[in-house]
Amino acid sequence: MIGEKIKNLIQQNESKIVLVVMDGVGDISGNDGKTALEQARTPALDRLAAVSELGLTIPVDIGITPGSGPAHISLFGYDPVQHEVGRGVLEALGIGLTLEKENLAARANFATRTPDGIITDRRAGRIPTEENERLCAILGKNIKKIKDVEVNVYPGKEHRFVVVFKGKELFGNLYDADPQEAGKKEKLVQAADKKSERAAAVANEFIKEVNRVIADEYPANTCLLRGMANPPEIEKFGDLYGLKSCAIATYPMYKGLSRLVGMDIKEGLVSIEDEVKELEKSYKEYDFFYIHVKKTDSYGEDGKLEEKIAVIEEFDSCLEKITELNPEVLCITADHSTPAAMKSHSWHPCPFLIKSRFCRFTGEEGFSEKECASGSLGTFMAKDAMQLMLAHAGRLKKFGA
Amino acid sequence: MIGEKIKNLIQQNESKIVLVVMDGVGDISGNDGKTALEQARTPALDRLAAVSELGLTIPVDIGITPGSGPAHISLFGYDPVQHEVGRGVLEALGIGLTLEKENLAARANFATRTPDGIITDRRAGRIPTEENERLCAILGKNIKKIKDVEVNVYPGKEHRFVVVFKGKELFGNLYDADPQEAGKKEKLVQAADKKSERAAAVANEFIKEVNRVIADEYPANTCLLRGMANPPEIEKFGDLYGLKSCAIATYPMYKGLSRLVGMDIKEGLVSIEDEVKELEKSYKEYDFFYIHVKKTDSYGEDGKLEEKIAVIEEFDSCLEKITELNPEVLCITADHSTPAAMKSHSWHPCPFLIKSRFCRFTGEEGFSEKECASGSLGTFMAKDAMQLMLAHAGRLKKFGA
Numbered sequence: 001m002i003g004e005k006i007k008n009l010i011q012q013n014e015s016k017i018v019l020v021v022m023d024g025v026g027d028i029s030g031n032d033g034k035t036a037l038e039q040a041r042t043p044a045l046d047r048l049a050a051v052s053e054l055g056l057t058i059p060v061d062i063g064i065t066p067g068s069g070p071a072h073i074s075l076f077g078y079d080p081v082q083h084e085v086g087r088g089v090l091e092a093l094g095i096g097l098t099l100e101k102e103n104l105a106a107r108a109n110f111a112t113r114t115p116d117g118i119i120t121d122r123r124a125g126r127i128p129t130e131e132n133e134r135l136c137a138i139l140g141k142n143i144k145k146i147k148d149v150e151v152n153v154y155p156g157k158e159h160r161f162v163v164v165f166k167g168k169e170l171f172g173n174l175y176d177a178d179p180q181e182a183g184k185k186e187k188l189v190q191a192a193d194k195k196s197e198r199a200a201a202v203a204n205e206f207i208k209e210v211n212r213v214i215a216d217e218y219p220a221n222t223c224l225l226r227g228m229a230n231p232p233e234i235e236k237f238g239d240l241y242g243l244k245s246c247a248i249a250t251y252p253m254y255k256g257l258s259r260l261v262g263m264d265i266k267e268g269l270v271s272i273e274d275e276v277k278e279l280e281k282s283y284k285e286y287d288f289f290y291i292h293v294k295k296t297d298s299y300g301e302d303g304k305l306e307e308k309i310a311v312i313e314e315f316d317s318c319l320e321k322i323t324e325l326n327p328e329v330l331c332i333t334a335d336h337s338t339p340a341a342m343k344s345h346s347w348h349p350c351p352f353l354i355k356s357r358f359c360r361f362t363g364e365e366g367f368s369e370k371e372c373a374s375g376s377l378g379t380f381m382a383k384d385a386m387q388l389m390l391a392h393a394g395r396l397k398k399f400g401a
Numbered sequence: 402m403i404g405e406k407i408k409n410l411i412q413q414n415e416s417k418i419v420l421v422v423m424d425g426v427g428d429i430s431g432n433d434g435k436t437a438l439e440q441a442r443t444p445a446l447d448r449l450a451a452v453s454e455l456g457l458t459i460p461v462d463i464g465i466t467p468g469s470g471p472a473h474i475s476l477f478g479y480d481p482v483q484h485e486v487g488r489g490v491l492e493a494l495g496i497g498l499t500l501e502k503e504n505l506a507a508r509a510n511f512a513t514r515t516p517d518g519i520i521t522d523r524r525a526g527r528i529p530t531e532e533n534e535r536l537c538a539i540l541g542k543n544i545k546k547i548k549d550v551e552v553n554v555y556p557g558k559e560h561r562f563v564v565v566f567k568g569k570e571l572f573g574n575l576y577d578a579d580p581q582e583a584g585k586k587e588k589l590v591q592a593a594d595k596k597s598e599r600a601a602a603v604a605n606e607f608i609k610e611v612n613r614v615i616a617d618e619y620p621a622n623t624c625l626l627r628g629m630a631n632p633p634e635i636e637k638f639g640d641l642y643g644l645k646s647c648a649i650a651t652y653p654m655y656k657g658l659s660r661l662v663g664m665d666i667k668e669g670l671v672s673i674e675d676e677v678k679e680l681e682k683s684y685k686e687y688d689f690f691y692i693h694v695k696k697t698d699s700y701g702e703d704g705k706l707e708e709k710i711a712v713i714e715e716f717d718s719c720l721e722k723i724t725e726l727n728p729e730v731l732c733i734t735a736d737h738s739t740p741a742a743m744k745s746h747s748w749h750p751c752p753f754l755i756k757s758r759f760c761r762f763t764g765e766e767g768f769s770e771k772e773c774a775s776g777s778l779g780t781f782m783a784k785d786a787m788q789l790m791l792a793h794a795g796r797l798k799k800f801g802a
């Protein structure tokens with residue numbers, strides 16, 4: 001509704017906003033009828049919930065299961081459908097790369113082709129990661145530039161690698177170079193609009209070079225290029241909200257997503273305890289802190305409910321260190337749900353808690369999906385959560401008179 | 402969603418709709434953990450709530466604190482971001498003026514300037530209101546017209562006054578003539594688009610005339626013009642909803658906002674009791690009644706929680722007179738929240754109650770933020786409340802077959 005007009009309402013003050021994202025913490029009732037948050041012993045969260053506003057957030061849209069990209073873009077206050085983060089870009093962020101505007105990132109597969117161009121295996125028999133690393137080194141040595149475009153190749157796991165093209169006017173509205181099933185003829189990259197034709201030509205030249213350089217490395221003697229994309233053009237957090245912000249995260253993907261919106265990134269963190277210590281250390285320096293708790297999601301993906309519960313309890317034991325800093329606004333939520341019983345992300349709304357001096361609390365006795373469903377905030381779009389944080393921080397002027 | 406298409410769904414009947422706006426009644430938990438509505442003794446409201454539908458409304462958008470203008474525009478069923486009410490217009494409405502299309506209203510400050518055009522005090526030392534009235538009389542006598550445009554000047558409090566320009570094609574997309582801080586050179590009005598250039602020229606000629614006429618009235622020897630605007634182009638209530646409507650309010654601003662959407666205005670009312678008597682008196686004559694209770698907001702602004710509670714109880718004691726009329730639809734809500742602990746408007750959603758023969762009630766035991774948060778209506782945008790009132794009044798046909 002208010003959209004971009006929020007910029008006209010921003011006012012500065014000394015407040016601190018701490019946003020904790022417990023990745024995938026939302027759950028379903030599962031076989032035993034209770035969610036991870038319901039089962040976890042969380043005395044600190046429960047005390048906090050009683051004097052906070054609770055609600056549920058919808059990451060992208062009702063019934064839509066988001067990836068980490070859109071789920072975070074949304075929490076950072078951007079429309080996740082309008083600002084799509086391409087898969088190539090996410091893959092690059094996931095291995096810790098920094099992308100500039102007009103860089104073009106692709107996720108690539110090593111694959112197998114016959115001499116007449118039939119793709120016989122889209123994953124080259126899932127070659128071992130070491131083999132992948134060896135092949136990427138060969139490509140890196142032999143394909144440094146295509147025309148005036150710099151080419152960088154980064155190995156991933158098994159048959160997966162990342163290609164980043166750096167040059168001018170490399171627009172990423174491109175169709176995948178992937179026949180989708182084995183036994184079909186190889187596909188070239190095709191531009192989906194006029195201005196992306198240059199990028200398509202460069203990408204196809206790259207594939208041709210790969211075919212030449214690793215011709216004798218059967219089964220991995222070609223590559224597929226997928227999810228080619230430029231980093232999304234997103235107005236920086238600082239420009240939009242006037243917030244000096246930093247990301248406190250352990251995994252590259254989340255640091256990368258934060259970098260996209262212009263946050264400073266803290267490095268070298270491994271545990272939740274590390275993250276809270278970093279918060280204490282950087283507390284004076286920033287207005288806004290994004291803290292990412294990864295393992296609630298990881299264990300959800302693995303179907304390990306007990307371990308997911310343990311991570312929630314671990315966070316709960318660190319929570320007092322955060323509340324002792326007494327930030328003007330403390331917000332605890334998830335980017336999406338990852339029910340252990342589903343072993344995947346899901347569309348279920350995310351528990352949301354916000355604490356400030358300006359709360360209308362309903363005296364809920366804990367922090368779980370159930371209390372959040374009856375909380376004073378109702379169910380709302382995650383992309384509007386930033387507006388709520390800014391309001392509670394006293395950082396928004398009145399709209400109209 | 403349905404937007405303007407609502408017009409196609411309107412059908413006429415004999416139903417009466419009564420909308421009571423308890424200005425700013427929404428509150429936060431504050432120091433004592435309870436809101437004004439939670440603390441007030443409201444037997445009549447509680448009885449009503451048990452057989453009504455309850456919910457919470459968002460005036461403009463999540464986290465956005467609205468002024469009275471957008472908050473009311475929204476309750477009257479219009480998009481408050483699309484139909485912004487300029488500050489000059491609100492100021493004019495606030496002192497009881499009626500504005501026509503293409504009238505241009507500005508809020509003005511008496512200010513102090515040096516002979517070479519430096520603004521040394523943007524408020525002319527906050528001159529007394531009597532002095533302001535004297536100066537406005539001088540301006541009124543000496544500046545009646547600029548070109549073919551009629552000029553009217555109305556004193557406000559201290560240094561503030563209102564200017565209304567009446568003529569053709571005076572378009573108000575204008576930048577303020579206000580250097581924003583003392584010690585800077587005076588600023589002229591500038592047009593923000595081509596078609597507003599005529600209005601800019603007229604406004605600048607006005608400032609020049611003011612400088613001439615009150616040159617010797619130091620410190621108030623010039624004026625700043627701010628928030629210049631035309632009344633918003635809004636489709637009238639009658640045309641949009643087919644409702645013959647009237648506003649029962651005590652304060653000029655709310656009468657003015659009602660006049661903007663085409664309501665009849667009842668004058669000479671001071672208390673809630675007066676307002677209810679007016680409702681009884683006019684009951685046969687209209688389909689829709691907007692009743693405005695001002696003092697919940699005034700005491701909220703003053704931080705006087707006890708007095709705010711007393712106004713709620715005063716309204717409660719009058720409620721039976723309204724329910725005895727047995728309107729087909731009775732809706733009780735706020736335009737925005739004005740928590741006493743914040744001494745200002747806030748972004749918190751507004752308690753909302755609707756009573757008709759067609760309710761799905763959940764048996765809530767009272768009318769407060771808490772019961773509304775768990776009510777059957779959930780949390781929704783205030784601009785959709787009119788649709789709900791029309792539906793409960795049987796005034797909307799089926800959409801589609």
